[in-house]
Amino acid sequence: MVVAADATAQAAGARVGMALSKAQVLVRGLVVVDLDTKADADSLERLGLWMLQRVSPIVALDPPDGLVIDSTGADHLHGGEAALLETLLGRLTMSGVTARAAIADTWGAAHALSRFVAQPSFVAPFGHGEAILAPLPLEALRLPASMASDLRKLGFLTVGDVLAQPRAPLALRFGPELGRRINQAVGDIGEPIDPMRAEDLIEVRRPFAEPIGAPETIARYVGKLVVALCSELELRGLGARRLDLLCHRVDNTIEAVRVGMATPVRDIKRLTRLLCDKIETIAPGFGIEIMCLRATIVEPLDQHRSVSSLLEDTEPDISDLIDTLVNRVGDRAIYRFSPVASDVPERSVARIAALAPEIGGGWPSHWPRPTRLLLRPEPIETIALLPDNPPVSITWRGIRRRVKRADGPERVFGEWWKADIELSAVRDYFRIEDDTGERYWVFRAGDGENAETGSHKWFLHGVFG
Template sequence: MTRVVSLFLPTWSTDRARRKAGDAAPPPEVPLVLIERDGNRRVVLGADAAAQAAGLCIGMPATKAQVLVPGLIVEDADPAADAEGLDRLAVWILERIAPVVAPDPPDGIVIDSTGADHLHGGENAMLDGVIGRLAMSGIVARAAIADTWGAAHALARYRTRSTIVAAPGHEPSIIAPLPLEALRLPSSVSAGLRTLGFERIGDLLAQPRAPLALRFGPELGRRIDQALGDLAEPIKAIRPPDLIEVRQAFAEPIGAAETIARYIAKLVGQLCERLEECGFGARRLDLICHRVDNRAEAVRVGLATPVRDVKRLTRLLCEKIDTIEPGFGIEVLTLAATIAEPLERKETHNSLVEASFPDVSDLVDTLANRVGERAVYRLAPVASDVPERSVCRIPAMAAETGASWPGHWPRPSRLLPQPEPVETMALLPDQPPVSFTWRGIRRRVKRADGPERVFGEWWKRDAELVAVRDYFRVEDDAGERYWLYRAGDGEHAATGSHRWFLHGVFG
């Protein structure tokens, strides 16, 4: 089933202007509007959140806006730069999220995410990741995912939540309460419908189409059918100018898995030749199948390291054939190296004494494309005395950082995601517990070592200026070893709650 994401950027023009200004940009709490000339008038083309909260809106005369908001910052709009920036953002999303992405001017981007969400931990995680990355860059965004472009577009712009995930196969009722403007109708059509008493999309769904088409033309019915999924709305994907891409068109549509696999192998061979000419290897491949019904099926394959091995890339793509729905047939296949990086030609040596190292990148690629990139990772040390902050996840094939964990104090092989509270009996201030109860089971301590005192990181937040933890390694009657700590130094209440927690288990 097709799934489409609509990304709405409500203050795109002002966000782009602030990013361009850098340190010289006005503070976020100061209202900012962008204006352009409309004949002899100056009108507001863009308004940031502070300006909108003050009652300003797009299309308002600039003189009126300045009267309503004293101290308003007014700058010239640049629609061409806004459109160019939207294209660059679409390319950024193309490289990181899904194979089919297109700008949806003036303030949005549309993404065909069919089959790509599992690579990001699911649809909710995918949307949260996109919104979070944009927020870190100073761009306000909302996103919705639905079965059609029209439904996703309407939900993203006329619901107040930052992310909305409509269930696959959703009913038309999901957009029924939304206003008429959510159908992307011309303003004259919306005004005419309101004159007749229509306020919501649901008011139109039960009406006969012929009288509406006779009065308002075919556009109204087309938009309704697109939102409901009764009429296809193809997404014309953006293609960067330097994209390495090959294409195969068919005189007769194809649909059999064996035929698709055969042509995938041919396209991979052609693509690898192009990559070799440029001295690159593929880090991400996108196979787009253009169907005869104007829909596109896309397959994305990620690679941990740059690769241009024909057999390896063909195998990874062919493993995804069962996710392709050819429909009435595929008329064009497009294969692109969405991300390509320099790759030097490897020289072969026949020396018997040359050290050889196993290459596990093929295994990593296979696993990552089956369960998602986030599920395949390595752990790396971080310079921190606080145990839960001393480790981070890095890509499975990332280069060695050279950092290592300190070895002067033993650490458990299994660190719990969050310390779990336990009930204990212990003498203060520095004695280990005599027994403790964890997850409903009481364990008597046979041996113990400690305490190891860990102080808070005062440079992170004020609450850690006096925070203290005393860690103990304990062994119970069954020989199981645990890592417990007391929050506080056992004497002063300001250093912690003096409650006990279990933080890890030794192997």
Template sequence: MKRVVSLYLPNWSTDRLRRMAGAAAPRVDAPLVVVGRAGSRRIVTAADAAAAALGVRVGMPAAKAQALVAGLEIRDADPAADAEALERLAIWILQRVAPIVAADPPDGIVIDTTGADHLHGGEAAMLDGLVGRLAMSGLAARAAVADTWGVAHALARFASASAMIAAPGHDPSPIAALPVEALRLPPGMPAALRVLGFERIGDLIAQPRAPLALRFGPALGRRLDQALGRAAEPIEPIRPAELTEVRRAFAEPISAAETIARYIGKLVDAICVQLEQKGQGARRLDLICQRVDSRGQAIRVGMAKPVRDAKRLSRLLCDKIETIDPGFGIEMLTLCATVAEPLEPRQMVTSPLETTEPDISDLIDTLANRVGERAIYRAAPVASDVPERSVIRVAALAPDIGASWPDAWPRPARLLLTPEPVETIALLPDHPPVSFTWRGVRRRIRRADGPERVFGEWWKRDAELIAIRDYFRIEDEAGERYWLYRAGDGEDEATGSQRWFIHGVFG
């Protein structure tokens, strides 16, 4: 089922100006507006959150806004620069999120994420990650995902949450309570509808179409049908000028999996030739299938490092053919290297006496495209004595930084995400527990080793200035081994709560 994300940037013009100004930008809490011309009048075309909180509204005369807010920062509108920056942002999202992305001027981006959400940990994680990355870059954003562009667009702009997920299915309930402005109607039409008593989208859905079409023309019915999934609304994907791309149109639509696989192989051969001419390898390939009903289907594969092996790329793409719904047939296939990087020629090994490191990138690519890139990672050491801070997840083929874990004391094979409290019987201050109860099961201890004292990192948090943990390796009567610690030195309450926690399990 098709899924579409609408990304809404409510303060796009002002956020862009702040980013461009850099260190010279107005303070974050300083009200900023963008002013343009409507005929001979200068009006506010965009206002940031600080200005809006003080009563400034889009469409307000600039002179009135200045009189209303003391110290108001004013910048001239530049719609062309806004549109150009929005396209650059769409290209950035194209390279990182999904194969079909388009700008939705003046302040939005639409993304067809069908079949791509699992690569980002699901729809909720995908939306949170996208909104979070933009927020870190100084861009306020809201996002919604639904079966249609119309519903996603409406939820992103008029729902209360910053990230909304509409359940699959063309149910009108998610947008029934939203105002009629959420339908992307022509200017003036929402006001005319309100005069007739139509306040919400739900008021329009139950109405006969003929009287509405006679009064307002076909636009109103078309927008309703698009939102409810009754009419197609294709997304014209953005394509950078430097994109490496090949396509194949068919006189007769194709639909059989074997036929699609055969033409995938031909397209991969063609794009590898272009990549070789540029001295590049593909890091991300997108196959877009244009159906006869104007709907698009897309699949995406990613590689851990640049690849120009036609057989390998064809296999990765063909593994996802089952996710393509050809409908009544596919009339065009487009294959593009959304992300390509330089690929240096490698010397082939011709002598049995020569040895090379095994290349596991093919295996990593296969697994990552099945379960998602985030699910394939490697644990790398971090210079920290605090156990939960001593490890970090890195890409499976990330270069080795040369760091290593301390080997003076053994560490458990499994470290709990957060230490869990346990009930213990122990002599203070330095004796290990005699028994402990974890998850409702009491375990008697047969052997123990410790304590290993770990001090807090006072340079990171004041609360860890004198914090202490005493770790013990223990073995119960069943032979199972655990890693427990006491928060504190067993004497001074200022060093910790003196409670016991389990932090890991030895293999």
């Protein structure tokens, strides 16, 4: 029997649950791989541990083919829920893993939407309720196959059909499992997530005889946990790149706080401050009974004493500032530009992490470059004498500007080794200044003579000063 099929096989007619002999008849040259449940489970666990380090501090297995991730408190670090899913699915695709993902208010709803709605991702609106689940098939409720079959015999085809019925008669006929799954999906009862953990994870825990909830009390014990964790890190010669604070509440839910560092850190005051800045995001409910602090990502840290010198200028350490900003607004909002070895202007610069090493050569110095490079060159209307003269006037964004001074052309050739279409592509760039003193960087697509070199249209690509 077919238990899984890729997109190509499904397009040819293969379906999960189909007899293998029938699938081989439908799909010519079908590649068949024997099911290895242990290998699949091991791969799912490895993927879960990767998610634990990179995405969220609360990740649990949802076998046989799923993971459940509590992204509360972590999605803003990735640019929001939609950006989180886009980044996550993009990384999985680059690794050769086909996946679908959904974000919803409950585990049950996310499970249903990821399998029956997401193509490949779906973000349910906050407080979506039952309506978003109503059109889905009965399997979306995670019911046993026999129970779903019995419900269909009685005329229940969708989740909405079941939700429209009184719960008591259904419980008498099918037992408590049906009601439990319905309540979990719509959020009437909680479904605690038991987060997975790596075997070599460095963590410290603090149980409480009486639950705590006051912010100042939480802050005090955060400081104590950081001291204990830094002692463990020092014994191993490590520094933390990512910390997860898990607060286990008395109602069996977990409040999580995640902070990241640009470089390995073992400074008690610095780590305590970063964690305490997030205390306002913790909802203690009726109280917190266990606090757990984990060093999710660690790296070797060589603590050496810096030697001051009157002859050498020491570079200021801005990693503390970077960490504070990144944990407040997310790593996508904090970056710097680095030069890339390319003559094409839009390819000659890349965004990198604020403290990441350089990825290319130095900035070009043979020709001045604008301080502001537009994301995409914008078309302009010009009056210019071909083939080599600069424009005498340009019209950009509906405003006509008369050119007083100009310098150029600077010819840029296409990168023919990357794409055949760039084999003969040419751009001629000019630096121009209008009658108000504004300076712009414009180019003509083509050499002004041969049509195969470009469209000979003009574009504005940057602004100086």
